[in-house]
Amino acid sequence: MAEFQLHEDRIRKNLELIADVAAAADVRIILALKAFAYWPAFPIFAEYLTGATASSLNEATLIQRHFGKAPHVYAPVYVPEEFDQVLSLAGHLTFNSLTELERYRPQWEDSSVSVGLRVNPEYSPVATDLYNPASPRGRLGETLPNLPTKPPPGLKGLHVHTLCESTAAQTATLIERIKAQFGHYLGQLEWLNLGGGHLMTKAGYDVDELVRTLRQLRERYPNLEVILEPGSAMLWNTGTLNARVLDIVNNYGTQTLMLDVSFTCHMPDTLEMPYRPEIRGASTTEDPTYPYAYRLGGMSCLAGDYLAEYYFRQPVRPGDTLIFEDMAHYTTVKTTMFNGVPHPDIVLLDADGEELHRRSFSYQDYEARMG
Ligand SMILES: Cc1ncc(COP(=O)(O)O)c(C=O)c1O
Secondary structure (H helix, E strand, O other), X not given: OOEEXXXXXXXXXXXXXXXXXXXXXXXXXXXXXXXXXXXXXXXXXXXXXXXXXXXXXHHHHHHHHHOOOOOEEXXXXXXXXXXXXXXXXXXXXXXOOHHHXXXXXXXXXXXXXXXXXXXXXXXXXXXXXXXXXXXXOOOOOEOHHHOOOOOOOOOOEEEOOXXXXXXXXXXHHHHHHHHHHHHHHHOOOOEEEOOOOEOOOOOOOOXXXXXXXXXXXXXXXXXOEEEEOXXXXXXXXXXXXXXXXXXXXXXXOEEEEEEOOOHHHHOXXXXXXXXXXXXXXEEOOOOOOOOEEEEEEOOOOOOOOEEEEEEEOOOOOOOOEEEEOOOXXXXXXXXXXXXXXXXXXXXXXXXXXXXXXXXXXXXXXXXXXXX
């Protein structure tokens, strides 16, 4: 069976670095559940982090039940029937628009929740439209021309999310942009959430520059608690998706490895972005030392459920395992059961390879979604 293998020691290494940044820069760094929701591992995260952030009632409930901290919540839109429940769970709650802020004012004004507004600074280093949250006509957050000159009564924070796998220099540019556009608000608020996308655990990331930049921000606005909510950085390079080769289809010389995983069901970013995941021992580009070329085929019926050629040193055979690198963040949460394709198992391993926890998915999981 295909399985996600998550490594506890690598997760701890990332979390140690992140906790050090939080302490050195005097900021709060919390886990974005959209990137990782395998809750049996939450106790590890809770040792290093002060909280987590949710973007739906389900995520908020998961945080409350398994993280043991009041969630920060931001959703692009709230469902009226769910709002009171979200409010009762949240410690911080961010609205995506001024209309939602006012629509729900009667509920939140009498609560103890700290309310924020997402703003769009119209700056993002992300080139792919699908992943760019800061396009001027986008739907995520209010742009500057929409804001009243003074913060609406009761507003405690601003929320900005426009980075993705970004550098410290890009965080610095984002902060300058926020100061230029929303500086007139910042002096009057209690917190600023700089969203996710701060990839501080990637090799070569300039952690010192990030700490310096955040400290300068704290000094400029001592009234503001600064919050970062990365997901990818916490899980960067902490897990793989291991797939078996079940068959090989050959049409007009194109050989396709038929795997027990699916790109559309299990790795949708590889088709949507699209991006090419690393495969252990294989080359993503043509290379004379990797003479064996294969497409990688998924198990769903979607015609496009495949990745273009990868190159191997030796012929691949049914029964071989392909190891997709760096699959812990987003991939584990984005899996679907389209076509009745089962989820890969998720297994948490300690440094000696001993299993700490395994989740297997059965027919009952599939059936329960529909009836
Ligand atoms: C509002 C918000 N916060 C945090 C994140 C986490 O970003 P990342 O996993 O890139 O750090 C995202 C990702 O889409 C997001 O939309």
